[in-house]
Amino acid sequence: MEKRQDIALGLIFVGIGIAAAWMARGYSGASGTYPMVLGVILALFGGTVSIKAARSGRTEARRLIDAPGHFFTTALIATAYVALVVPLGFYTASVLLMLALPLALGFRRLGYALIVALVFMALIYLVFSVLLEKPLPREAILSILGAGA
Amino acid sequence: MEFFTTALGHVLTLGPLSAMTGSTLLGVFIGALPGLNPVMAIALLLPLTYSMDPLVALAMVAGIYNGSMYGGAIPAILLRIPGTPASIATTFDGFPMADKGEASKALKIACWSSAVGGIASAVALMTMGPLLARLTLFFGPAEYFWIAIFGMASVGVMVGSDPVKGIMAAVLGLLIGTMGIDNLSGQARFTFGQTWMLGGLDLIVVLVGLYALPPVLQLAEKADLRGLSAAQLKLADAPFKPGELRGLIPTWLRASGIGIGVGILPGAGGNIAAFLSYNAAKNASSDPESFGKGNPQGVAAAECGNNADNAASMIPALSLGIPGNVVAALVLSALTIHGLQPGPQLFHQNPVLVGGFMVEMLLTSVLIFALGGAVATRVFAQFQRLPGVLLVPSILILMCVGVYVINGRPVDLWVMLGAGIAGYLLEKVNVPLAPIILGMILGPMAEQSVRRALLISRGDATDLLTRPISAGLAIATLLVILWPVVKTLRRRRAARA
Numbered sequence: 001m002e003k004r005q006d007i008a009l010g011l012i013f014v015g016i017g018i019a020a021a022w023m024a025r026g027y028s029g030a031s032g033t034y035p036m037v038l039g040v041i042l043a044l045f046g047g048t049v050s051i052k053a054a055r056s057g058r059t060e061a062r063r064l065i066d067a068p069g070h071f072f073t074t075a076l077i078a079t080a081y082v083a084l085v086v087p088l089g090f091y092t093a094s095v096l097l098m099l100a101l102p103l104a105l106g107f108r109r110l111g112y113a114l115i116v117a118l119v120f121m122a123l124i125y126l127v128f129s130v131l132l133e134k135p136l137p138r139e140a141i142l143s144i145l146g147a148g149a
Numbered sequence: 150m151e152f153f154t155t156a157l158g159h160v161l162t163l164g165p166l167s168a169m170t171g172s173t174l175l176g177v178f179i180g181a182l183p184g185l186n187p188v189m190a191i192a193l194l195l196p197l198t199y200s201m202d203p204l205v206a207l208a209m210v211a212g213i214y215n216g217s218m219y220g221g222a223i224p225a226i227l228l229r230i231p232g233t234p235a236s237i238a239t240t241f242d243g244f245p246m247a248d249k250g251e252a253s254k255a256l257k258i259a260c261w262s263s264a265v266g267g268i269a270s271a272v273a274l275m276t277m278g279p280l281l282a283r284l285t286l287f288f289g290p291a292e293y294f295w296i297a298i299f300g301m302a303s304v305g306v307m308v309g310s311d312p313v314k315g316i317m318a319a320v321l322g323l324l325i326g327t328m329g330i331d332n333l334s335g336q337a338r339f340t341f342g343q344t345w346m347l348g349g350l351d352l353i354v355v356l357v358g359l360y361a362l363p364p365v366l367q368l369a370e371k372a373d374l375r376g377l378s379a380a381q382l383k384l385a386d387a388p389f390k391p392g393e394l395r396g397l398i399p400t401w402l403r404a405s406g407i408g409i410g411v412g413i414l415p416g417a418g419g420n421i422a423a424f425l426s427y428n429a430a431k432n433a434s435s436d437p438e439s440f441g442k443g444n445p446q447g448v449a450a451a452e453c454g455n456n457a458d459n460a461a462s463m464i465p466a467l468s469l470g471i472p473g474n475v476v477a478a479l480v481l482s483a484l485t486i487h488g489l490q491p492g493p494q495l496f497h498q499n500p501v502l503v504g505g506f507m508v509e510m511l512l513t514s515v516l517i518f519a520l521g522g523a524v525a526t527r528v529f530a531q532f533q534r535l536p537g538v539l540l541v542p543s544i545l546i547l548m549c550v551g552v553y554v555i556n557g558r559p560v561d562l563w564v565m566l567g568a569g570i571a572g573y574l575l576e577k578v579n580v581p582l583a584p585i586i587l588g589m590i591l592g593p594m595a596e597q598s599v600r601r602a603l604l605i606s607r608g609d610a611t612d613l614l615t616r617p618i619s620a621g622l623a624i625a626t627l628l629v630i631l632w633p634v635v636k637t638l639r640r641r642r643a644a645r646a
Binding site: 063064120 | 197327334545546562
């Protein structure tokens, strides 16, 4: 398992290195030489990792993901959050995340999660919107309410 | 001395003072929560410091760093769960002490030892940093190039278990650092036709993703639904025996020396300092058998050692531009955010800022004495009752808001997410992340220096090696890279014999 992972890892870096060196050929003068050299070095080190792994006798198990169910659930919800943060607005998407992610991970005390979410979002609002005055993605619900008024 | 008195005048104002107090408390809180660590906290903090005064921003970094190194001792002692990797050695005697009903005493020793280690380390930074910086007056572009390469090679080799993967990670960081418009020629490199890529990948965006997302994903994988019960966090008190505190002084002195030495070495971290200090205390003890069974000297050595590493790791970072560990790399990022070029010029161009940061490292260590006492520890320990699954979305939101406010670009959120998932997988296959960040920080310095050196020498590459200091640095780099090869060959020969 470990051996195959390292062979694949090395080959990925060889690929990145060669692609970088190839692209750098088109850059003018010294601005291309430096990334080209780096690409070649990266490919050489990637190759070394692959060759070392292929020659090594070690095949002990190394899990890439410890709890795939929880990992993919979190990654998926995090991706959905990033996708929704602009269309829904920062605070709406964040409150949804604070409730949906614990629920998806098996937390069933919704009241507790809601209180923590509200306290946490109030803190975020105070720090980012009131104190630091940082512009965050606008709340869609406010636009809808505004249009309806 | 005038260097520090001027800096002290700037630090002892409302902004830096309140930042130090608040962030030291925040640091203790972060360290006390297993799953959160100082690197993640500082990475999350950095985007917020854009609009701050640099001294206030650095005060926050110093407070979180010193505070969290002590905070890690709280769960290590109460639950045998190290709050940070540097507090693993604290569990050896801290938890047995708590088990014997001496939790409060163990926490007091941890608090005082952390403060002593931090103060000793800050004094070392304040004395050795300026001396080392003076040496850099003799540096030209060739020396700067070799310093950058030496720093990356040593961190690449020393961090992680496989030196080849470490150096590979550093080269990847250097390559990422070339993305965007080349400052010297105006050539757009690796932008894939995207206008938002013209400025390259934002260091802080990548950094937040690489360092904050993997621990969040690990926390989610554990899916802790309960948190800790009140009974698990109950602190029993035990008085000190006569002479017991005085008996800790030799341990503090020894551990401080070890921590400072380890801190200066690029690539070695607080956990190594804590283990070495613990072993040294055990070897020096007249009763080594009692170690691991609740000996206060064990707690003192581990905590003093890991805090003594903190400021010392900033010595090569501030004077040479070579970060000793990831937090030092983050400090360099903080300087970059404020338009300051990390490296040898920093002392000459911004003495107030560098001196001020050193003073802040000292004052935040002193603050641990005042703020990390038993009452504060009792309060912070209560946060461990919060279920881990509620921390996961909270940290994700902090990451997103922190990244979004840098440029106000949604695309940065995707870059952060991609970097985080890549970081999680790279760590799993033993590719260290610190060299990637270091490559991104030092890459532009290395490229500009080598190109300037070649311009000066009219393209003669041998000029990079002919000056005594640059030749010395090149040899040192070669030795650092060859050292693991020599070690492997020796091991093989020994195995055959």
